[in-house]
Amino acid sequence: MLVEMKRIYLQKAKSQIARPNTIRDINRQIVLNYVRDRAPISRAEIARETNLQRSTVSSIVDSLEKAGLVEDIGTGTSTGGRKPTLLRIKGGSPVAIGVDLTPRTTTIAVADLAGNLLDTDTFPTSQDAGFMSEQIVGKVSKLAKKYPDDDLEVGISLPGVTDQDTGNVVYIPYFRWRDWDIAQRITEATGMPVTIDNDANAIALAELWFGREKIRSARNFITVLVAEGVGTGIVFDGQVYRGDKGDAGEFGHMIVGEAGPVPCSCGGRSCWEAHASNAAVIERYRSLFEGSAAASGIEFKTIVGLAKSGEEQAVQALNETAKYVGIGISNLIVGLSPQAVVVSGSITEAWSLIADEVHDAVEKGIRRRLAKTVITASSLGGRPTLTGAISLVLAKKFSSAS
Numbered sequence: 001m002l003v004e005m006k007r008i009y010l011q012k013a014k015s016q017i018a019r020p021n022t023i024r025d026i027n028r029q030i031v032l033n034y035v036r037d038r039a040p041i042s043r044a045e046i047a048r049e050t051n052l053q054r055s056t057v058s059s060i061v062d063s064l065e066k067a068g069l070v071e072d073i074g075t076g077t078s079t080g081g082r083k084p085t086l087l088r089i090k091g092g093s094p095v096a097i098g099v100d101l102t103p104r105t106t107t108i109a110v111a112d113l114a115g116n117l118l119d120t121d122t123f124p125t126s127q128d129a130g131f132m133s134e135q136i137v138g139k140v141s142k143l144a145k146k147y148p149d150d151d152l153e154v155g156i157s158l159p160g161v162t163d164q165d166t167g168n169v170v171y172i173p174y175f176r177w178r179d180w181d182i183a184q185r186i187t188e189a190t191g192m193p194v195t196i197d198n199d200a201n202a203i204a205l206a207e208l209w210f211g212r213e214k215i216r217s218a219r220n221f222i223t224v225l226v227a228e229g230v231g232t233g234i235v236f237d238g239q240v241y242r243g244d245k246g247d248a249g250e251f252g253h254m255i256v257g258e259a260g261p262v263p264c265s266c267g268g269r270s271c272w273e274a275h276a277s278n279a280a281v282i283e284r285y286r287s288l289f290e291g292s293a294a295a296s297g298i299e300f301k302t303i304v305g306l307a308k309s310g311e312e313q314a315v316q317a318l319n320e321t322a323k324y325v326g327i328g329i330s331n332l333i334v335g336l337s338p339q340a341v342v343v344s345g346s347i348t349e350a351w352s353l354i355a356d357e358v359h360d361a362v363e364k365g366i367r368r369r370l371a372k373t374v375i376t377a378s379s380l381g382g383r384p385t386l387t388g389a390i391s392l393v394l395a396k397k398f399s400s401a402s
Contacts, residue, residue, distance in 0.1 A: 027052060031060045033398055035070050035087050036114075037216075042076060042084035061087065068093060069113060089114045094150045095397060097143055097192070098389030099136060101125060101158040102199075103174045103228045106132070107383065108139050110147065111390045113397065115210060119143065129177045136182060137189050144190045154186055154194040155392030157202035157385045159229060162246050167196050170246070173265035174228060195392040200225045200249055202388025203344050203380070204233025204240050209391045211342065212379045221340040222332050223378070225385075226325060226347040229265055230273040232332065256327045261287065275324035278346065285317035304350045315353065322354035326361025333373050334366060344378035351377040 027050075034046050043061055047054045064070040071090040075083035091114040100107045103125060110119040121139055126132050140154060160172030169180035183194040197205075204223045207215050215221060223233040230252035234241040242248050252273040253266055260274025261283035268274065278300040285303050289295040306314035329341050347354070359375060380387050 027056060028060050028063070029399060031057060032064055032069060035064075036089050036398060039088035040073055040076065040086035041088075042086055044084055091116050092118075094118055094147045094152060096390045096393035097140055097152055097154045098386055098393070099140065099154060099156040100199075100383065100386035100389045101132070101136075101156065102385065103159065106136065107386050108136070108143070109386055109390065110143055110152075111394075113394065115387070115390055115394065119146075127175050129175065129180055133180075133182055133185055137185050140186055140192075141189050144192060152192055153393045153396065154183075154190075154192050155202070155389040156182065156194065156196040157199045157389035157392070158196070159199050159227075159231065161250075162196050162198055164197070164242060164246055167194060169196065193396075195396060197388075197392055198231065198233075198242075198246065198249070199227075199385045199388065200231030200233040201240050201242060201246075202233070202392055203378070203384045204235050204388075205395060206380055206384060206388040206391040207233075207342055207378065208235065208238070208240075209394060210380060210387055212376075214374070215340055215342055215376075215379075218339040220336075220338050221342060222336065222338045223342045223344055224325070224329060224332075226276060226343060226345040227278055230276050230328070234336070251328065251332065254328065254331060256324055256331070272324065272328040276321055276328060280324070281317050281321045281347075284320055285313060288313040288316065300346060301349070304346070307350055307353055318347075318350050318354050319357045321347075322357035323361045325354075326358040327365055329358065329375060330362045330365025333362065333370060334368075337370060338373055339371075340374040340376065342376055342378050344380060344384045346382070348377040349382075 030050055031046055034049065035041060043057050044054065047057045061070060068090055070087050073086050073088050076086045077083070091112040093112055094110045095113050096111045098109045098111060105122055106125045107120060107122045109117050111117055123135065144152060158169065158172060159174055161170040163170055167183035169177065169182060171178050172180065183196045186192065186194050200223060203225055207223055219238055221235050225231045232249045232251045234249050253264065253271045255270045256272045257275050258270055260269040260280060262274055262277065262279045263269055264271035264273040274280065281303055282298060282300055285298060286295045303314045303317060307318050325343065332338065332341060362375060378384055
């Protein structure tokens with residue numbers, strides 16, 4: 001089961017647990033996470049911010065350097081006395097294999113402790129679960145043999161419901177796959193631990209680790225993944241909230257209107273997904289040409305490109321979809337009152353064109369005075385779900401360093 005942590009609060013931990021070995025482990029985790037979150041940072045700064053003794057910090061840093069987790073990167077500016085030695089997480093060594101399965105493509109990547117990609121392989125996603133199992137297990141096994149001396153773990157992000165306790169994929173609506181045992185297959189083939197999660201939850205975790213400082217410092221926020229479907233990840237008190245059996249965050253199925261341009265993965269046309277997904281953008285664009293062959297087979301990224309060039313129909317299709325993205329977000333804000341909502345997925349490529357429409361719809365949907373919620377596009381780049389898959393491993397690495 002995934003153990004997450006954004007930061008350990010030292011005084012609370014010490015007041016609850018008195019065993020010396022446990023305290024040493026907690027202190028080690030604290031120092032490692034300060035280096036990750038605040039680098040470049042000196043031993044003295046860590047000691048000041050954590051209230052740990054300078055000698056304790058130095059001893060921990062020495063052990064982290066010997067373990068290949070932290071490295072010196074030179075000296076900083078002196079404020080009186082010797083110049084401080086600055087630290088950062090040591091990159092370059094493989095620690096994580098991320099598997100990012102989407103309805104169209106699957107990417108498998110190797111990353112270091114800082115999240116830098118060292119090796120990637122992208123291939124088409126088949127609707128045949130057995131075939132995909134063979135492909136993924138085979139490719140992960142090759143990577144395990146390629147990096148035999150590294151302590152690798154696997155994180156998998158996918159568009160479906162997962163059981164964190166068993167590591168089983170309960171259901172992927174897009175493919176109608178049930179009880180997919182991909183995690184068990186990988187472990188049996190390679191011996192590596194596997195952590196698996198819904199793509200929106202994985203993105204929420206990635207925002208905690210790699211997002212903008214304003215988002216990483218927020219205690220409560222929601223991520224909205226707009227892709228072939230619509231998914232949400234919920235962060236409460238700095239932790240991803242999954243609910244019972246991993247079913248939390250299925251807001252793609254909340255009702256936001258009638259007669260959506262495409263069916264939701266559940267078959268209905270009233271769901272948020274039916275109105276606000278990439279497929280909805282494509283169908284709206286096609287309808288503007290009244291079934292003309294010129295618009296058949298068009299892809300989402302092409303519509304975004306046309307909109308950026310000023311084509312009226314592309315702009316219209318995106319803005320109509322953005323309105324429904326905003327309606328859904330307004331429901332999330334009214335119901336959960338998050339500090340921020342982060343929109344991710346390929347729709348963010350058109351954020352400069354649709355941001356006003358999203359904000360207008362949110363304002364219209366909020367009928368009472370609420371604390372101001374920041375609504376922003378993700379800063380994770382073009383592959384947020386891959387970053388999420390890698391974050392599943394890094395969260396374990398940093399919360400269990402000992």
